[in-house]
Amino acid sequence: MIFNETKLKGAYIIEAAPVKDNRGFFSRVWCKREFEEYELDTNIVQCNISYNLKKGTLRGMHYQKNPYSEVKYVRCIKGALYDVIIDMRENSKTFGQWTGVELTEENRKALYIPKGFAHGFETLMDNTYLYYQVSEYYKTDAEGGIRWNDPQFNIIWPIGEPKVISNKDKNWPLFKK
Known part of the structure; x- marks a missing residue:
């Protein structure tokens, strides 16, 4: 595996290092x-x-x-998506900054998201699957969110206005420090 730290400290794009032969490939x-x-x-x-x-x-x-708060390790296993994270760690030098990466079944990239980050994605193809490994059990009372189009972050989504979005995601509050 090839680990590439993003501009947000502790967040990594992780690439598979496939060993190929006439059958296809194998990769950890x-x-x-x-x-x-x-x-x-x-x-x-x-x-x-x-x-x-x-x-x-x-x-x-x-x-x-x-x-x-949870660590997430995410990978697109079918289709394609644009994955976005925001550093919400108040003591971080990159607090309030975001980055995005295209995850596809072809590029086989994954994103390691540390605790203290907000996470979201926009699908770039129909029938897209995202596989998550997480470090904490989901707890409904601990769920939080920030509006996808909060002007404080000015996230540039490749498709722009979502074609499909839940009411909850549409109505998360704007960020307040």
Whole structure:
């Protein structure tokens, strides 16, 4: 695996390093030892799949409030999406900054999202699947969110206005420090 830290401290784009032959390829996509070498949290307690029927579906920006803040390790296993994270760690030098990365079944990239980040994505194809590994059990009372189009962050979504979005995601509050 190839670990590339993003401009947001502690967040990594992780690329598969496939070994190819006439059958196809084989690649490791999770290795506790390799993650620990980068001092990344390896406590995975739950795995989730998000299926998105239509191109232009937007989900986010979500996070779990302390003390239930969670690490997420996400990968597109079918289709394509634009994944966005916002650093919400008040003591971080990159507090309030965002970054985005295209995750596709072809590029096989994954995104490691540390605790204290908001996360969301916009699908770039119909029938897109996102696979999550998370470090905390989901707790309804700890759910939080920021509006996807909050002018404070000015996130540039590739498709722009979402074609499909839940009422909850449409109505998250604007961020207040």
